[in-house]
Amino acid sequence: MTATHPTPDLFALSDIRGPVLRPGDDGYAEEVTGFNLAALHTPDVVVGATGPDDVVAALRWAHATHTPVAVQATGHGANFPIDHGLLISTSRMTDVRIDPERRTATIAAGAKWSHVMAAGAPHGLAGLSGTSTDAGVVGYTLGGGLPVLGRAYGYTADHVRSFQVVTPDGTPHETDPAHEPELFWALRGGKGNVGIVTSLVCDLLPLPRLLGGGIYCPGEHAEALLRAWVDWTRTVPDEMCSAYTILRLPPIPQIPEPLRGGFWARVAIAWPGDPAEGESLIAPLRTAAPVTVDTVEVMDHAALDRIHIEPQDPLPARESCALLRDLTPQAVRAFLSVAGPQAGPDHPLLMVELRHMGAALSRPAAVEDAVCGRDAQYFMGAVGILAAPPAAEAVERATAALAATMAPYGTGHTMVNIHGTPGNEQDRARAWTPEAYERLRRDKATYDPDNLLRYGHTVPLPAPSGV
Known part of the structure; x- marks a missing residue:
């Protein structure tokens, strides 16, 4: 027993x-x-x-x-x-092998995006990383992967060619579109529900350089910059990738001056095309509000971390997100009421971000996968630091208020990687469409019938027949 x-x-x-x-x-x-x-x-x-x-x-x-x-x-x-x-x-499994002719990388389970960037740079090749190259490739990709250059190239999971995976009974599998296609579907966007990936093969892109960085305005000008950015996003080409962020930064040495300890509104830019064209496109943002710091420049793709400047040291964080249908004038006012200057200088969320979606992120993958969110025009994410019990409680209240205020403008769904602490079944299901969620539950029953993979953002097994 x-x-x-x-x-x-x-x-x-x-x-x-x-x-x-x-x-x-x-x-x-x-x-x-x-x-x-x-x-x-x-x-x-x-x-x-x-x-x-x-x-x-x-x-x-x-x-x-x-x-x-x-x-x-x-x-x-x-x-x-x-x-x-x-x-x-899997932190010891960091091997990355580049095939420059096929433009692919074979990436072991514990490798970070920084490992992939370093290996691909000599060949002028890069992977579709998120906002921090310190994050692991496999977990990020299993959750779909929302790249900095997502509007230009789509989700990272869309670019996976194959997986080496071990199912919970200890059986190794190799899966691709032609071999165990249902397992291949579930691994691309279904997170860790059906097995433990030991390596994957994904496409790389010939992207040695890009135009990227941030345009920072003092926080009191957050509304002017946001309204200008929203209007601007309706006019830009598909390849223009951007995010609007409200930052309340702590006065710690890890944050460079003059940003340290400040309240800022920022638009982060990533443009893989001709730099001169990119500079022309972003010119209206530089006149929308007083600019204090401007870090937009031509950079090596391996320097991607300089765009969003995310924390590099471990910390206790509370993440959350929502997918938005649109940013109407009413939605903009609602967002500013809970995240902008009127929310006060002591607002507990370190970062609240709106990312422009659509373009390649809205197109179906060449091979169907479990990634959802293709109907969203904007992504909203927030991060709070859980430094001590009073601060943690304030972060939870602010996170809940943000979600409730923006719910009327949302699709009702989240992204599994940035969903935050998974709650009950109804809450967990929000990371997928109802059809994908039920399909993932059936795949769970096939590959993990004993529900051994039950930690984190997992789905429940289907109810037994007749129940």
């Missing part, structure tokens, strides 16, 4: 080459800690996988002992604490 949380028998994991640790062991705390410190993991056992064979062995043990399983690479998306069970860390 198996206990609900079995005590791991480490001898059964003796074939694993990487470390196998329990609470109290040297290195355990470091092994379970991810970038987002808001989720404190306390698994019964953690396996530091060194390659696919370690993942296979760990999952076969978990399957035999009915032990629930989670996986973590960098922990940027850690928003759900893992208690008990088995945590597989």
Whole structure:
């Protein structure tokens, strides 16, 4: 008879080459800690996988002992604490191999986008990273992946050619459009519901350079810059990628002057086309409000982090997002009422962002995948720092107020990677269309019938027939 949380028998994991640790062991705390410190993991056992064979062995043990399983690479998306069970860390699996003729990268489970950028740069090739190249490639891509250059090239998951994946019974699979196509569908946008990916192959783009950076105005001019940006987004070519952000930055050394400790409104720009054309396109934004800092420049694609300037050190963060149908004048007023200057200088959210969607993000993938959100014209995301109990409570209240205020202008859906802490089934389902959600549940029943992959933003198994 198996206990609900079995005590791991480490001898059964003796074939694993990487470390196998329990609470109290040297290195355990470091092994379970991810970038987002808001989720404190306390698994019964953690396996530091060194390659696919370690993942296979760990999952076969978990399957035999009915032990629930989670996986973590960098922990940027850690928003759900893992208690008990088995945590597989893939942070040692960082190999990246570039095929310059096919313009592809084979990327191991723990590799970061910075590893891919470094490997591709000598060939003038780049991957479709998000706003931080410190994030892991695989977890980001399994959730769809919303790239900085998304309007120009679509979701990162749309560009995956194949996966090496281990299903929860410990069986390795290779899947692509011609081999186990349903598994291939579920992995591209379905997050971690059907298996643990050990590597993927994705397309790279010939993008050695781009025009990118930020146009910063003092926060009191947030409304003028926002209204100008919204009007501007209705006129720009598909290749122009941008985001409007309200920033309330803490006075810490990691933030450069003069931004440190300030209240700012920013438009971030990423343009992969001719730099002169890009400069001409963004000229109206520079006259919309007084500009204090302007970092827009031609940069190597590997320097993508300079566009959004996201935190580089681990911190406890609360993320949330919503997909918006449009930004009407009423929606703009509503947004400013809960995030703009009138919300006050002590507003607890570090960042509230509106990203221009549409263009390639609205087009179907060449091979169908589980990515949703193609009907959204704008994305809204927010981040708050959970520094202490009073601050954490204030962040939660502000997050809830933002969501409630903007709900009338939303599609009702979120993006799984930035959804935040998953709630009940109704809340989790918002990351997919109803059709994709039910299809993902059926795939869950096929590949994980024992529901071993139950941590994080997972879907429930379908109800048994006749129930």
